[in-house]
Amino acid sequence: MDVNLEELKTELRGKSPTTIMEKALSLYGEECVISFSGAEDVALIEMAAQTGKPFSVFSLDTGRLHPETYRFIDRVRKHYGITIRIISPDRKELEAFSEEKGLYSFMEDGHRECCQVRKVNPLKRVLGDYKAWITGQRKDQNPSTRGDLDPVQEDSFTGLNGEKLIKFNPLADWSQEKVWKFIRSWDVPYNELHDKGYISIGCEPCTRPQQPGEHERASRWWWEEGTKRECGLHK
Numbered sequence: 633m634d635v636n637l638e639e640l641k642t643e644l645r646g647k648s649p650t651t652i653m654e655k656a657l658s659l660y661g662e663e664c665v666i667s668f669s670g671a672e673d674v675a676l677i678e679m680a681a682q683t684g685k686p687f688s689v690f691s692l693d694t695g696r697l698h699p700e701t702y703r704f705i706d707r708v709r710k711h712y713g714i715t716i717r718i719i720s721p722d723r724k725e726l727e728a729f730s731e732e733k734g735l736y737s738f739m740e741d742g743h744r745e746c747c748q749v750r751k752v753n754p755l756k757r758v759l760g761d762y763k764a765w766i767t768g769q770r771k772d773q774n775p776s777t778r779g780d781l782d783p784v785q786e787d788s789f790t791g792l793n794g795e796k797l798i799k800f801n802p803l804a805d806w807s808q809e810k811v812w813k814f815i816r817s818w819d820v821p822y823n824e825l826h827d828k829g830y831i832s833i834g835c836e837p838c839t840r841p842q843q844p845g846e847h848e849r850a851s852r853w854w855w856e857e858g859t860k861r862e863c864g865l866h867k
Contacts, residue, residue: 649802672768696835
């Protein structure tokens with residue numbers, strides 16, 4: 633489907649997440665996939681389910697997630713009665729990287745290389761099966777990198793048949809508080825780590841509970857500068 637991106641941006645700017653979700657699924661259906669890992673993402677799955685329209689879901693299994701996160705993924709699968717594609721890193725690439733750099737190289741030379749192997753490359757692979765994807769990004773998660781986030785944009789990765797990939801960000805204008813109000817209101821399942829002081833949850837070695845007064849992204853790759861706390865999934 634040939635979509636005029638600028639017209640779509642104008643149409644969706646300032647609209648509610650449910651309106652953006654409805655539009656995304658009306659345009660692309662099962663060829664539009666929700667990227668699922670955290671609280672924002674399962675809120676999106678709830679919104680998608682409420683539309684009654686077909687949709688797809690995938691989750692990146694880096695091999696380094698918390699046990700609680702694996703249980704969470706399976707609980708969401710059962711709760712909504714949906715199929716969640718579990719995408720793993722390329723075995724040969726991961727083995728070569730681990731043999732060369734070890735299992736904790738990110739603590740010494742930054743997390744980007746590890747994230748490239750465990751997250752970004754698998755993401756590129758799975759997005760090649762779809763025309764659009766839906767993310768739980770919010771502007772206030774990282775104002776320095778996400779502050780100008782649009783509700784819809786052309787992604788830097790390519791989609792089905794090597795064509796341009798459209799990315800929807802329904803929660804761009806929402807706050808963390810709005811996300812959790814929605815989760816509580818609709819009794820949406822969430823990761824049990826949130827009850828243990830975690831806010832932003834990634835791989836187990838790279839995530840710690842929130843400290844008093846910290847921004848939510850401060851618990852991710854906490855040993856690095858704040859401006860570097862992106863894994864490369866969103867450009």
